[in-house]
Amino acid sequence: MERTPLTRHLTAALLALGLATAGLAPAAAGARAAEPGLPAAPTPEAIDTYLADLTEASGVPGLSAVVTHDDRVVHAAGYGHDADGSPVTADTPMRVASVTKSFTATAVMILAEDGRIDLDGPVTDQLPELRMADPRVDEITVRQLLDQTSGLADTSVDVADLAEATSRTDYVARLHDDALATDPGTTYAYCNVNFDVAARLVEVASGRPFGDFLAERVFGPLGMSGSATRDDVVRPADGYTSLFGWWVPREEPRWFDDTGSAGVITTAADLGPWLISQTGHGRRLVPDADLDAMHTPSAVGEYGLGWHTEDDGTRWHSGFVMTYRAVEWIDPATGYGIAVLTNGAGLTDVTRTALDGLVALTRGEAPVPPAGSPTLDLGLAAVLLASAALGVVGVLRAPRWATRRAGRACWATGLRLAWLVLPALVLALLPALATFLTGGRTFPWPSLLYFGLPVVLVLLVAALAGLAVLGARLRALLRGLPRTLSRRRPVGSAA
Structure with a gap:
């Protein structure tokens, strides 16, 4: 389950005690004049100043970000450096971890629109290789994978065993002796397994490797030439971890590529057209009805199809792996989209701080001045x-x-x-x-x-x-x- 504020505070207390633009030109300098009654749109200069100050104050090695509005990129840039000292730019690839889930959901929706996937049909009818030591597996629908109400949970599957999988086929096969935590459709539980199974379904339904399908039907149409799901196609910037405020370059552990839950490597520049498409502008990947479905929470949780949902109508997803953090955010009502990526991961999350400040700017508010933490x-x-x-x-x-x-x-x-x-x-x-x-x-x-x-x-x-x-x-x-x-x-x- 997504953490409540209380849970976040308890977690922080325990830790303290012991413990992601081709085909779209960037907007010209100077923002579009605000419509009557609406806050002034943030200027590229204001965004740039805020992000540069935040990068310096936080000490994070590298940070890149993009802000979009309707069908245009307002600002896309990078700050800081890579491990070899090269500057981070809007075209610097980074892992975006669980932000991948919104891409996987889009791939499934494309195949559903093609008639190759039945969203509300049982997964096992469309992916016969999925077997578990629980008869309720036959009740799980594809939609329930994407809104994380399948009954799969970290507490009911052997996560350590799944981490040793060498392919998506092997990954699904390793579920044979696992069970569900709850009846499908009754409870929301955030679990990576949902999207790794969904990625395997994409392969079976399309007849293409998952990463190739994303390249052909998502990255390609949007002009995301710097994006992939394999680091032998796009090499991400070197990552860091924080050790008492000192950022140390560290190599990521290896796992099989193309994971549907966390495998995407992309850039801030590439995320521009992605955010534009997700707010209903620019090149469309799915019809409006499918886009609305992705952004609508399930009946039992606040998660849509690959997106967290908020009462104010905004949608977001964050992600972190060992040495990277990322967050994406859209406000379909105002047409704004934001993504922030860093090549450093620690106990504090600079991407969320950056997002809060950028959201404030889009609303005509002054962000909290960047400060060291x-x-x-x-x-x-x-x-x-x-x-x-x-x-x-x-x-x-x-x-x-x-x-x-x-x-x-x-x-x-x-x-x-x-x-x-x-x-x-x-x-x-x-x-x-x-x-x-x-x-x-x-x-x-x-x-x-x-x-x-x-x-x-x-x-x-x-x-x-x-x-x-x-x-x-x-x-x-x-x-x-x-x-x-x-x-x-x-x-x-x-x-």
Whole structure:
């Protein structure tokens, strides 16, 4: 389930404690005059200044963004640098992770319009290879895959096993011993499996590899020449992760290409015509009715077909993988579209900050001035150093501590020692705690060791410090035990 504000705050608290234009020319300098009664349209200069200031203030290595309005690109540019020092531009490819889901949904809608996919027909009738250890799999419709009400959930499938798949066919086959969490159509649960199965359905229905189908029916018609689903076709910029505010270049783990949930590599410039099409302008990929269906939430959740929906009529999708973050946003009512991409992923999300500021500009409001966000990084670094220092002090003072505890009740001493195991316990349970606090999303260790590396290191140091103090205190208690016993002997007892 998408995180509620409370869940986001709880997640942040836990982490702190222990833890994406060919064929369209950019708009000329100077924005179109605002219509009577509407806020002034943001100028390219205002957008550029805001994004440049944000990139500098946040320290993120590279950021690119595009703002569209109706059938034109208002501004598309890049800021910062790649790992080799080359500047990031609007044409710098980056992974957009779960933003891919809106592309996969569009591919399915195109095939549905072609009569090759039945949106409301059972998936297993159209993809017979899909088998699960749950008879309810035969009830899942294609629409339910796209609005994430299929009953598939991270908690009911073996995500770690699926991550080892070598192809989409292998991926679907690995579901044979998994089950559904709920009856299809009754509950919304965000789960990548929905869109990876949908991508395999696209292949079967079209007779083409998923990435090739996107290239022919989505990227090609929109002029997205810098987009692909395989890094041997389009190589993305090198990615970074943040370590206490210091951005470190890191290579992404390998997985099979063309994933329907997170495989798209694209550029800010390419996302211009995509956003224009999604707001109902420019080159159309699907009819208006299909576009409306994609942007309409299901009966049991706030997710449409590959898009999150908001009560104010706006639609969005974010995404992150190990070293990239991205977000896309459209307002069909005003015709504005925004996408922001970064080649850095950490505990804070600069793309969402950028989106908030750009949305404010489209509404004639002043965005919050960009500012550095060292609080979390500095706080975690401080906790790490404090944990290490307290560990050293605790070990050195263990004999004195043991002396003070001599003669006191064993249960009281036990309680004093038990809390020292807490950091190690939290570290061991971190993936499970992250899953709980995010409403069932799975965060395996490889993922946590990228974007969550500072949290893992803080917990590791705290765990080692706690265990070291525990060991030192137990050793001191045992050494002092004979003296304690001798003091407790009755007067006149035998030596």
